[in-house]
Amino acid sequence: MIYINGEFYKxxxxxISVYDHGLLYGDGVFEGIRIYNGKIFKLTEHIKRIFESARxxxxxxxxxxxxxxxxxxxxxxxxxxxxxxxxxxxxxxxxSLGIEPNTCKKPSIIVIVDDIQLYPQDYYDKGIKIIxxxxxxxxxxxxxxxxxxxxxxxxxxxxxxxxxxxxxxSLMLNKxxxxxECTGDNxxxxxxxxxxxxxxxxxxxxxxxxxxxxxxxxKLEIKSKETLISxxxxxxxxxxxxTGTGAEIIPVICVDDITIADGKPGIITEKIIKSFKNYILKx
Ligand code: PMP
Numbered sequence: 001m002i003y004i005n006g007e008f009y010k011x012x013x014x015x016i017s018v019y020d021h022g023l024l025y026g027d028g029v030f031e032g033i034r035i036y037n038g039k040i041f042k043l044t045e046h047i048k049r050i051f052e053s054a055r056x057x058x059x060x061x062x063x064x065x066x067x068x069x070x071x072x073x074x075x076x077x078x079x080x081x082x083x084x085x086x087x088x089x090x091x092x093x094x095x096s097l098g099i100e101p102n103t104c105k106k107p108s109i110i111v112i113v114d115d116i117q118l119y120p121q122d123y124y125d126k127g128i129k130i131i132x133x134x135x136x137x138x139x140x141x142x143x144x145x146x147x148x149x150x151x152x153x154x155x156x157x158x159x160x161x162x163x164x165x166x167x168x169x170s171l172m173l174n175k176x177x178x179x180x181e182c183t184g185d186n187x188x189x190x191x192x193x194x195x196x197x198x199x200x201x202x203x204x205x206x207x208x209x210x211x212x213x214x215x216x217x218x219k220l221e222i223k224s225k226e227t228l229i230s231x232x233x234x235x236x237x238x239x240x241x242x243t244g245t246g247a248e249i250i251p252v253i254c255v256d257d258i259t260i261a262d263g264k265p266g267i268i269t270e271k272i273i274k275s276f277k278n279y280i281l282k283x
Pocket of ligand 1: 207244
């Protein structure tokens, strides 16, 4: 059952207005959230992030953080989902044609609860191939892409580019040429036993999985650093992996046709994956 503005609908009947500015202009924000063993993973963090995204685009959601949490829990219960994925979308709502957001009376709140499997298991076991995208991440002076908005065409085009090169993901650089993230995931490298990820100030989303990985590294006594990373650092890394709510933690074994280390998921990556699997059982 899909929630739209106060009502639950069957999947086939869940529809929104063609005048919704989320559709017409990508005027809205979203979150992807996991359910593991009947528990919603990092719900508070996701709700906090969507409220911050909404605030940044001058959108009043119209309900409190607490009521939003209750709503998500209700949607999961209604679908009786023990393991799965929640897509929370909040758009500016239906308005008239023309970009003016003031014509939208009320935001549309949509909650989809479904299954998810971003990649086949084989990719988790053997690692994925990525390329460096020719599309640079949108610079902060144009739009701060750390706002999780419905404008994902920059990422979509980079993803298409990856597919065209028979790769699974695209590495996105910022306009200065430094590594930011992939199209829907944060990136980590390991060099000389130190775990590194781009600082969010270079334009990377403040990923919730990313933050869990940093916390786990600390517990595992793996030294970690949020720092400037270049493409050269990635191709010469000992290990590379990506993190995201949908993809979880996925090893990368090849970048632009250059094999990373011995072309297999690394030992530290596997340690972190194991620790992540334990973590999601307990949190
Ligand atoms: N970067 C981008 C561009 C994303 O869209 C996402 C979420 N899919 C991530 C990174 C990962 O963030 P999280 O771990 O919070 O899902």
